[in-house]
Amino acid sequence: ADKIALVVKAMGIGFFDATHQGALEAAKELGDVEIIYTGPAKATAEGQIEIINSLIAQNVKAIVVSANDPDALVPVTKKAMQRGIKVISFDSGIRKDGRLLHLAPSNNALIGEKLVKMSEQVVGKTGEIAVLSATAQATNQNTWIAEMKKVLAQPAYSGLKLVSVVYGDDQTDKSYREALGLFKSHPNLKAIVAPTTVGIAAAGKAVTDEKKTGQIFVTGLGLPSEMAGHVKSGAVKSFAIWNPIDLGYSSIHLAHALVKGAKAAPGAKLKMGRVGTATLDKDNEAAMAEPFTYDASNVEQFAKIF
Amino acid sequence: MTRPSLNLRREWILLVIIAAIALAVGARAPVFLTLRNGLDIANDSAILAILVIGQMLVLLTRGVDLSVASNLALTGMLCALAGRAWPGIPLVVLLAMSAGIGALLGALNGWLIVRFNLPAIVVTLGTMSAYRGAIFVASGGAWISDHEIHPLIKGLPRETWFGLPALLWFAAAALLFGAWLLRWRREGRELYAFGGHPSAAVYAGIPVTQRLLMAYTLSGLLAGVAGLLWVGRYSIAFTELASGFELTVIAACVIGGVSIGGGVGTVGGAALGVLFIGVVNGALPVIQVSPFWQQAIAGAVILISVALNAGSQRQRGRQILERHEGTVSASAAPPAPPATPVPQGNRA
Amino acid sequence: MKALDTWERVLIGLIALVYLFFGLTVDNFLSPYALADSTFNFSEKALIALAMALLIVAGEIDLSVAATMALASLAMGYAMQAGASLPLMLLAAVATGVACGALNGWLVTRWKLPSIVVTIGTLSLYRGLALVLLGDQAITGYPETLSTWGNGSLGDLFGLEDPTALIVPIEFAVMLLATLAVGLFLHRSVMGRRVYAIGANPIASRFSGIAVDRYRLGLFIFAGVMAALAAILLTGRIGSTRPNLAMGWELDAITIVILGGVAIEGGRGSIVGVALAAVLMGGFTFALGMMNVAGIVMSMIVGALLIVSMVLPRWLRRRPTPKLAAQAT
Amino acid sequence: MTSTPAKPALLTLRGLHKRFGPTHALRGVDLDLVPGEALALIGENGAGKSTLVKTLTGVHQPDEGEIRLDDRAVRFAVAQDAQAAGIVAVHQETVMFEELTAAENIFIGRQPMKGPPWLRVIDWARMNRDAQAALDQVVDRETAGFTSTTLVRELSLAQRHLIEIARALSQQARVVILDEPTAALSQAEIRDFYGIVRGLKAQGVAVLFITHKFDEIMAVCDRYVVLRDGASVGTGRIDEAQEQQLVALMAGREIADIYPPVADRRGPTVLQVHGLSHPTEFADVSFELRRGEILGFYGLVGAGRSEVMLALMGLNPDASGEVRIDGKTIDIRRPGDAIAAGLAYVPEERQRQGGILGFSVRHNISLAGLAGPRSAIGQSLSRGPWLSAEREQGLAARMIERLRIKTASQDTPLSGLSGGNQQKVVIAKWLGLEPRIVILDEPTKGIDVGAKQAVYQLIAEMVEQGLAVILVSSELPEVMHLAHRTIVMRRGRPVAEFAIGEADAETIVAAASGLHLQTESAT
């Protein structure tokens, strides 16, 4: 069987475990694929480089990475490609010259817009909102925040005021403390937008603990299994996420196609099994789908899946 | 026992600094000075206080326990797993379990240290990684998130007893226990003695092995209980929980005047060290210091406080020459023998 | 003080064991490419471990080395953005390393503070400064030469026709050179002897005319320089600077030093041991990586290894529990 | 020569053996302790006295042999076992807890407790009271200068020794072991100490007393046991013993006069010190030193002599004053400067300041030679910046031979040598540098007669060769016999100066203690 490695930002993150699930599904479909699911202990580029080095030594056929750093991985993935290994990135991308293609979970602009729309839903036309992000270096979070700001600059959203961006470093306690800090420094705060699964859970907890349910709402990107409780408690009305299972599934299909000789070039159309077809843009990037919104009506159902 | 005035003085200085920071922040953001916020800070510091007492016991013996955060996370994870597996588990069992597992992990540190006569810093450096890895093995790398955490675990830190949050009672219990042990029990005094002069402690007949084991076991026990509270407070358990927190714990001890060199430190000082970190941590988001500054400020604070510490300790010493009148200071040298001749002869 | 003692022989044995065992059980582990790639796992860490070994032998410790690396890399990046040439960029990195080391050394010597406390503080301070300066940004676009130093082999460096002829990575060669230099310094030079003396008894050393504090300061500065060197190579290798560069490496470096047989209380240890320990750990973790063992499990194994490596010799000697009294006398 | 004790023995040792790896520290010790008697345990450095004490008090376990208490065989696994059996010791190394009070030091591990059984806590008030009572037995509360609640770190070495003695006294001991308890005490305190020992004997306590000073043995002991190379080689009654005979037993040979003759070949002045002062430790110290001269510094413990010497060596940064060598003013800021100017300092605390216990004998000997940046010999010990193994070995071999250092090999760690030989190694370290002025600070502290004689011989040889020597000593006979001139210091100031043979012992002691003594006949 062809070995395809799924390298994630760090082990033990629910989101990536779900992508692994999708990857296994794809492998079963394809038949001759063996999945290696791996990632460093801490979300660092150095750790991923060590892992990719050992994958190269194993002569895997393809490497699918969610990068902790778009630039730092380039030299090692280039080396991998020189030795005939197909490298693609998914979720969090590698710089263009370091991979054959990138599968974005969704379109960055769409995510930014989604985040703003969800907050407008709970805040109304006017009010203060704040962002609780992951680490200050996180690539995709930073992109989404930038997109959010673009959307907020539009006249339609002039009433929404982004008062602060804080970083919880994807640590529960720090995120929690940052959320409490937001409550204090911004008494009129209406919503916290946390585009990270750790942050949104911690912020939800903080709202419940401070008995601010109904006064401050949390929204952002989270996993249904982790958020179900917060939706029930009322701290969270709605949140969004793309389907990580489909993301893993599609990435493996793409990698497999490349292994089997498909070429990644602008405009190319590559099959992704049951999900459909990816069309590469000029940067060899493809986006999956618009993030899906979860609320009280459907969260229980999806919580069982991921 | 008369504690030297110097020690008292530095504790007062620390208190004044804490008050000054609180007032200064309050001037910019009045919300900081409300009772609510005070309780928040105290609540936030409670778990740190519990850990600091354990760490202090170990530091007093010239040791260090770098594995506290890993111990906390491992114990917390095991409790969370137990809560998920047996929904009917009573709270007492959970508490006993956290204390027991924590104590066991701590005792393992202690055993390695005394049985093989190994340096504490290396042993706990090793167990720090080993315990952390064990969490991954135990949980299969998965998160135990909010809805899977046992309601009793989640409820515990949010309980209110006699008008104060349960976390505060836990912290108070830990502090009182520390003070009782270190001030009023032989075992505690012997920790000071051992830390002050290890080989002398052997000569003096102190059961050194038991005392060291006690210190590490207690440090582990407190870390274990802190683990249960941590998991309850943030209602989540995962591999990287509280990672790096050991440095915060040590920093609180050092700021509070507990010496890394052993044998020196008071529970009051350590509590102030915790309070200091709590106030600074609570203040930074409130006055909206750029999040990027937080770590640099924490580092600078540690450096300044240890430098101040060292400065005040340097002045002590003996004095051979007679002092001039009026310069009698608090840290008096032993007075000279009286000049009144005691009749005596001498044969060489 | 001898360079090749029993512990070093044990390490050599262990290395042979690791390479033999995994060579037989893991496909490709002994292929030249895999061997060359495996050195990237430890070359830079070994550089800071060398400096750390000198410090620990002298009775000090530096927990801020990895944070110093971040600042040094940052300085190099800023120099590049300001339009500096490559030599000037390197100079900026080294100067930053020197400044960081000098601050540590000054605090330790001038204020008579324990180095573990000082460097816990500067660890936060340096890492924090990197965060303040760089925030959520990254510096990229480093010159190709730098990337060659970080990723290339000696073959690339000498411009050989067939780059596979000499696939020894440049980083590994640098590490070997540094090991040789530091080893000669510690084991063969007068100054090295003084470093041992300071670690074994700083008071008697001072009474014997050794300028103890100057040596301490010097060693901290050297640690800064080595951190800068490691930062240059690492930056070259990954082509970017971020505030969390080399996060947590200080503990890896200490683990290497201890595994190498250096006594944490100072006065004993050898550079050969440290280099061997770096190779052992690098080879071992690379092999585990090839077996796709999760990173966190790997660090668990390394932690256990660290303890076992200290317990085992004592266990085998089967002495009765050494009295603690013996430590102080 | 042998004598059986009058009363039945309380504690008996038979055939005790103790090995530390290759070192066979005790090889068959027999000894009886009798209630109400003081037994002197004497022997050269490294004879095994302290090892015996540690074995008796449960710090070490004997490899062979038997300890019988009240005629029952006992085993002390840890120090508390021995304490519980009523055996207490004042150990040779001061074992004090600096951050605790005197009372806690006295009662550590057995603090009085109070309260109900389920909440027993330390009874601080009672402990402080009891401790004060124990201290009052040892020292007059007025002259002590401290109370039971003083922190030990604020106390002088002598005061610490007093606390240790009080600790032993407060334990209702049946056997009290004193391992060189007087080493740091002043003459007056030693006299008080005699009273304490006599009091113990009167209470029926068995005392084991270890010292290198014969006057102390004569003053308080009833019997003696001589230890040589870890074995008891003789025992008898003190009143029947001759000092010469004991010395011969200890050394295994006859030792005639321990002070060698010192020739007077004093040359021109090499060292001039003017107005050396320090804010808290000493003031207005001025003196001159000539080639081939031995200048004694006498004073009571804590008089500030060591501090002056540290200042001369550039080890006392707060000191000020003028130092000239050969008439040239030199600026000494750090030891390196002093060494380059030809000074050498053999410090008082051998193990802490003098030698590096973990280093081999060879590396200890070469240390200063390799350290001094500008010393001439430093060059010749190394090849440029590189060590030269042959040269180092050569120097070590020469020194071991010249100073007759007893060591298994050059590679033996310093910790494996006896006290006297450790001292010789530290001296060798400096002689290898060929200094012009050697400062010896209490060079014979805690070393035996044989080793003392060797050190005196060395000093005599040094001045023979034209070196100038400063001899700091608290032993009056030493300075009176060896020094050409003696400066007496008291409370940080030089108070008197005597030439050889100019003053008698009483006058010198009077100057040192600031008391005008009535001459009293010998007690």
Ligand SMILES: Nc1ncnc2c1ncn2[C@@H]1O[C@H](COP(=O)(O)OP(=O)(O)OP(=O)(O)O)[C@@H](O)[C@H]1O
């Ligand atoms: N812990 C130990 N390990 C190894 N050797 C030891 C130890 N303790 C003592 N020795 C050795 O045992 C011998 C006896 O030493 P001990 O200290 O008993 O002599 P001593 O008679 O008390 O001498 P001094 O008069 O100098 O105090 C010496 O050779 C010493 O080096």
Ligand SMILES: Nc1ncnc2c1ncn2[C@@H]1O[C@H](COP(=O)(O)OP(=O)(O)OP(=O)(O)O)[C@@H](O)[C@H]1O
């Ligand atoms: N209480 C003490 N605490 C710490 N060190 C002490 C104490 N007492 C004495 N010392 C040490 O011993 C030395 C005492 O030497 P100092 O110059 O005071 O007196 P001295 O005349 O040399 O007497 P001696 O050396 O016999 O004690 C000091 O250098 C110091 O290091």
Ligand SMILES: [Mg+2]
């Ligand atoms: Mg002795």
Ligand SMILES: [Mg+2]
């Ligand atoms: Mg002295």
